[in-house]
Amino acid sequence: MASSQRYYHITTFGCQMNKADSERMAGILENMGFIWSGDPDNADLILYNTCTIRDNAEQKVYSYLGRQSKRKHQNPSLTLVISGCVAQQEGQKILRRVPELDLVMGPQHANRLEDLLQQVFDGNQVVVTEPIHIVEDITKPCRESAITAWVNIIYGCNERCTYCVVPNVRGVEQSRTSQEILREIKVLGQQGYKEVTLLGQNIDAYGRDLPGAVETGRYRHTLTDLLYTIHDVPGIERIRFATSHPRYFTERLIVACQELSKVCEHFHIPFQSGDNEILKAMKRGYTQEKYHRIISNIRDRMPDASISADAIVGFPGETEKQFEKTLKLVADIGFDQLNTAAYSPRPGTPAALWENQLSEDVKSERLQRLNHLVAQKATERSQRYLGRIEKVLVEGQNPQDKTQLMGRTQGNRLTFFRGNINQLKGQIVEVKITEARAFSLTGNLA
Structure with missing residues (x-):
C-alpha cells in the first residue's frame, strides 16, 4: 500500500443536520485526496461530528475519543478532529480533557474544514467556535445515498426553549437564498437523485432573516414559497422537510402540501409535552389545544398524512398528572412515529439549574410507559396500509x-x-x- 494514501473516518452522532454536515465534510476530505475507511483504526484522520442534545450522546463521544487518544500516543501523525455541537459547547475546555485533539470546530465552520486542517498540518492546535456568517454551501457533499439527499435551507435557531442547547451551539438563524437552494436541487435532479429533504432546526422560520423579508404584512420568502419555487425541478420526484415548530406552522403550508403533488404527506411536528404549564415552562410558545388544531387541520385536508413528533418526559417539576396529559395527547392523536426522550439537563440552559429536577427512576418509568403507548398507537396506525x-x-x-x-x-x-x-x-x-x-x-x- 503506497504511503502517500491517506485515509479518513467520520462518526456522526445526532440529528439530520449533523448527517448533512458530515456529508459536506466528507466531500471536502475526498477533494483533499483522503480515502474513506470504514475502520477508524485504519484511518490517518478521524472526525467525530458530535451531538449535545442529551448527556449520553456526549459521554459516548468522550469514550470514543479516549480510545483514539491512546492510539495517537503510538502514532503521532494521527489527526484527531471533533466537530459539531459538543465541540461548540465545550470549546477550549475540551482540550483540558482531551489534549490530543488537533482541531475543535463548531458546526458553523463545517464548510471551512480544508482551511482549518491546513493550519493543523502547519503544526497548530486549532479551536474555532466563534459565530460566523455561514458561507454559502459551495462544498460538494460526499452523499451517503445516490437516491435521497439532504438540503440545508436554514441554519441555527432563534428560539429559547429552556431545555435546549441548540441555539447556544448552532447560532442564530441564517437562511440560504431560494436561488441557491434551487440551484443545488437542480444539480441533484441532474445527478439522478429522486428525493430531497429540506432541513432546518426550525424550518418554519425559513426566510425571516433574508433581505426584504417582510412585504405588505407578510413574509415574502417562507418555506411555503420555497416549496412552490422548487416543486417542478426535473428529476426530483419527492420533497420532504423537517423539523417544524407548532408556533409557526401555517394553514398556508398545509394547503401547499395538499396542492403540490411531489411534497410528501408527512409532517414532523414536535409537541414535547401535552400539558400547558409544562409547555409554558419550556417556553414553547403554544398550547396543547393549538397543537391539536394543527393536526386536525392537516387531517381535514389530508386524512392519510403521516404525523411524527418528538416528546420529552420528566421535565423539571412534571407531576404524574401532567405526564398523563402527554399520554392522553399521544392516545388521542395516534402518531405514526414518535421520538421520545427522558429530560436530560444540558449545560447553559435555564432548566438545568432549576431545583425541581425529577429522579432518574421516575423519568425512566415514564419513558417506558410512553414508549409502550407509542408502539401500540403506531401499530394501530399501520393497519390502514x-x-x-x-x-x-x-x-x-x-x-x-x-x-x-x-x-x-x-x-x-x-x-x-x-x-x-x-x-x-x-x-x-x-x-x-x-x-x-x-x-x-x-x-x-x-
Missing part, C-alpha cells in the same frame, strides 16, 4: 435480508419487499402491503 398498494422509492437492500429490497412510502413508512436491486434501485414502484408492524411494512411488487 394492509391490502393497499403503496408507491415506494427503492433505496437499497434490507441489510438483515439481502433477498429483500427496502424503501419508503410517501408517508415515510419503511417498506420491505422482494425484487432485483439492479433493476429497481432509485425507481418508484408499487407494492401491495401484506404485513403491517408498528414502524415498518412488508409487501409484494404489485
